[in-house]
Amino acid sequence: MTKNDTTKPTNFIHQIIEEDLKNGANDGKVVTRFPPEPNGYLHIGHAKSICLNFGTALKYGGQCNLRFDDTNPEKESQEYIDSIVSDVRWLGFEWSGDIRYTSDYFDTLYEWAVHLIKEGKAYVDSLSAHEMREYRGTLTEPGKNSPYRERSVEENLDLFAKMRDGAFDEGECVLRAKIDMAAANINLRDPVIYRVRKAHHHQSGDKWCIYPSYDFAHGQSDALEGVTHSICTLEFEDHRPLYDWFVANLPVPVTPRQYEFARLNLNYTVTSKRKLKLLVDENKVNGWNDPRMPTISGLRRRGYTPASIRNFCDMIGVTRSNGIVDMGMLEAAVREDLDTNAPRAMCVLDPIKLTIINQPEGEQEWFELPAHPKDESMGVRKVPFTRNLLIEREDFAQEPPKKWKRLAPGQAVRLRGAYVVRCEEVIRDANGEVVELKASFDPETKGANPTDYKPNGVIHWVSADNSVPCEVRAYDRLFTEANPDGDKERDFHEFINPESLVVYPRAHVEIGLKHAAVESRYQFERQGYFCVDPDTTESRMVFNRTVGLRDSWAKIQAK
Ligand code: ATP
Ligand code: MG
Secondary structure (H helix, E strand, O other): OOOOOOOOOOOHHHHHHHHHHHOOHHHHOOEEEEOOOOOOOOEHHHHHHHHHHHHHHHHOOOEEEEEEOOOOHHHOOHHHHHHHHHHHHHOOOOOOOOOEEHHHHHHHHHHHHHHHHHOOOEEEEOOOHHHHHHHHOOOOOOOOOOOOOOOOHHHHHHHHHHHHOOOOOOOOOEEEEOOOOOOOOHHHOOOEEEEEOOOOEOOOEOOOOEEEOHHHHHHHHHHHOOOOEEEEEHHHHHHHHHHHHHHHHOOOOOOOEEEEEOOOOEOOOOOOHHHHHHHHHOOOOOOOOOOOOOEHHHHHHHOOOHHHHHHHHHHHOOOOOOOOEOHHHHHHHHHHHHHHHOOEEOEEOOEEEEEEOOOOOOOOEEEEEEOOOOOHHHOEEEEEEOOEEEEEHHHEOOOOOOOOOOEOOOOEEEEOOOOEEEEEEEEEOOOOOEEEEEEEEEHHHOOOOOOOOOOOOEEOEEEOOOEEEEEEEEEOOOEOOOOOOOOOOOOHHHHEOOOOEEEEEEEEEEHHHOOOOOOOEEEEOOOEEEEEOOOOOOOOEEEEEEEEOOOOHHHHHHO
C-alpha cells in the first residue's frame, strides 16, 4: 500500500480530517492509533478498526501507532500480544515506530493523578464498591457525594502514595476524579481513575499494585503519543466528555480528539472476545484460530486473504449507525478474490472407484488443463488419465432424476479436461452398496465432442493410481441462527451449527498439489475454494474449505 492512497473510499471521519487539514489544525498532522486490549485474539470487528485507523493514516500521509491498552493485567497475556502483532502485519499494515503499551506510561499517569490531587480534582475514596454504586445514582436521579470527597490534599496525597506502596487491599479504596456527582452523564460522576490490583503485569512486572482505569489511561496515552484523531466505537460516545475533561485538566502536550463510529456486527457469528474465549475454553472449537472462528487468525486458516478482508471493510464503509452486516458479504469478498487469483484443481471428497476397462493397467495419459480458465499467465497443470480413477460418490445415481447432468448406468459424461466415459457396470458389495463403477472411455472425445450422442455433463475426477490422498475439512457457518446472541431465553451455545465441520478423510486431490505450501489456495472445480491447512504433514495433506462456489446458504435456510 502506498501513502496518500486517494483511491480509498471516503467517510465522515475523513471529512473531519480534511476540514482539520484545511484549517491547519494539529500542525497539519494526522496521527491515529489502533489500541487493542491484549485479552483475546482479534476478530473481524477489529479488522474494521484496523483498516480505518491504518487506512486513514496511509490516506493522509500520517502515522498510525499500535498500542496495547494493557491496564487489566489479570486478563491479558503475551500470547494475545503476539497474536495481535502477527494479525495486524498479516492484514498488511505496519505501525509507526515501536509497538507501544499503555503500561509504558504508568509513571506519567501516576504523576498526572498526583497532579489532579494537588489541584483538588481527585480524591481517595474509601467507600466499598457496593456503596459506591448506591451513591452513584441512576440515569434519572443524581448521585450523592461520598463522605470522603472532602479529604484534604495532604491526606489524599498520603493515601494515594500508600495505595501505590501496597498498604491497602483490593477494593479498600480507589482514587476518583472530583467532577460532579449530579452530572447528567453518569461517566462524569466522580469516575474511578485508579484501583488497587495486586496483580503481576506482563510488561511492568510487579512494579505496580495500582492500575489506571480505561478512561484515565486512554486519552492520556493518546496525548502522550501525539494522536490527533482518536477513533473508537460508538459505545464510548458517552465517555467523550470525560475524555475531554482529563485532557483539559492535565498538563498534556497535545489535545487529541475522540471520534466514534459504529462497530461491525456480523450475522451467524459472535464478535465479542469474551464469548469467543468461552467457545475456546469450552472446546466448542479447536482454539482461537479454528477456521470457524471470526477471528483474524481463524479467517486466515480458513483461507481468507488479507486483501479480501480489507475489501470487505471498504465495502461495509464507516458510519455512525449501528447495523448488522450479512455474513454473505464477507464470503462474497473472499470468493471474488479467489475467483481471480486461485489456481484451479480437481479434488474428489467422497470417492467411488471408476475403473476404465479399455485403459490398460499401468498406462498413463497426461492431459493439460489451464490453471485458470481466464488467466493464461497462470500456466497449465497436468493430470494423468489411468485405469483406476475416482469420482465423487454423489456424481453417480443408480436411478437418475430427470435432467441428471452426471453419471448413471449406461449413460455418458465427460471427465473434466479428458475423455467422455460411459458407465458399463455397477459393482455392489454384500450390502448392496455401490463400491465400484466400470466404464469405457471414448477415444474420439479428446478435445472434441462426440457426434452421435450427447454426454450428460462434465464431472471432476482424479486418478486413483497417481493422486494425493488427503483429508478435507468442509467448514460452514458456526451458528445456525442469524443472531445467535439475540434470544433472551436461549444461550448462544444452543445455536452452534452441528454441521459446521464435516470431515472427508478419504479425499484425493490431483497430483500437482503434492507439495503445495501451507496456506496456498485453490478452487477445487465444482466444489469451492480450499486452502492447505497447517496440520498438513509429509505423509498427509489437509485442506480446509474456505467457502463454496456460490452463496448456497440463503437457499438452504429458506427450505
Ligand atoms: P470486544 O468487545 O470484542 O472485547 P473490545 O472493544 O473490548 O472488543 P479492544 O481490544 O478494546 O476490544 O478493541 C480495540 C479497538 O477495536 C477499539 O478501538 C475498538 O473500538 C475496536 N473494535 C472492537 N470491536 C469492534 C467491532 N466489532 N467493530 C469495529 N471496531 C471494533
Ligand atoms: Mg475494550
